[in-house]
Amino acid sequence: MAPVFRTRITELFGIAHPILGGGLMWLSDAEYVAALVNAGCMGFITPRSFDSDEDFTAALVRCAALTGGKPFGVNLTLSSRPEANGAVRRWLDIALAHGVRHFETAGYAPTELIGTLHDAGAIVLHKAPSIRHALSAERAGADAIALIGMEEGGHPGTNELPTMLMGALAAEQFRVPVVLGGGIGHGRQIAAVLAQGHEGVMIGSRFLVCAEIRAHRAYKEHLLGCDEHSTVRLLHTLGNTWRVLRNDTARRIDEIERAGAADHAAFGDLISGRIARDHCYAQGDWQRGMLSLGPSIAFAKRIEPLSAIVAQLLEEARTALARLSSLEGVPA
């Protein structure tokens, strides 16, 4: 689809549309990220999703082939547990060696990582759940910021503020371009973000039903029946807030948390990401696993190619902005 909006983020990333597909654990593989890039957006492969460096490398090579050499990105998510970050530097080196120059960083204590990427000549978009964290990422050298509200599917941090409010508060506080994410699933929200003075949006949940996402059809069909009440925020008491689909696992986690769980060990295997991968994404059993998901899934009505979803979002945004300009000049 021909470009509709030109912003500082489309310029920075060299993309047609101001839409970024945030990294999705287990799901941001070569096919999905290439679909984003080929639809004129930017996507980020998640190295944590692969069993080995060889598999991650193969995904980079495959994505480059699927995009015909167009740039794509890699997501580097830092865990709160330092022992889980041992491979981040290796993934970064592998990505750079394969020509990747676009990175989405997220998670805990990113200052050093942002600096390293910046020094390597990469473009770094840091995803932050609060204005304070985002400003410190900007000081650390981030080239762009994704500011994420509590509606986000996955880990929105301990922040309680919604995207719309944070966006309005953040306007004019940043030197670098800012996109907003969390809860965005309709083009009228893209129009609202641009009207707030920001440069684009980051989307995750709304794209889960696209044809290119490698998740079982039964899961996608379940998502089509979800509404804005179908997700829940859990593990807030442990400082590791996680917004997921309401399912059997989520209910069990909620019970254990309410009973006063003091640490992650109290949940045993229930919070293991591999359960989501093996039972839901691979086999379609959506009652099992902590399945990252936000309320914007309510906008998903059919399984279709990603490019069709992007085209619809842009058309909706255009309609919303046309309505805004039609209001101009109404006598007081």
Ligand SMILES: Cc1cc2nc3c(=O)[nH]c(=O)nc-3n(C[C@H](O)[C@H](O)[C@H](O)COP(=O)(O)O)c2cc1C
């Ligand atoms: C299934 C799923 C997995 C995610 N995994 C990650 C991840 O590994 N790293 C990360 O930085 N963000 C992750 N996120 C967050 C997304 O990148 C993005 O910020 C978020 O989906 C935007 O909010 P939305 O879901 O309301 O659209 C995940 C989100 C979902 C829905």
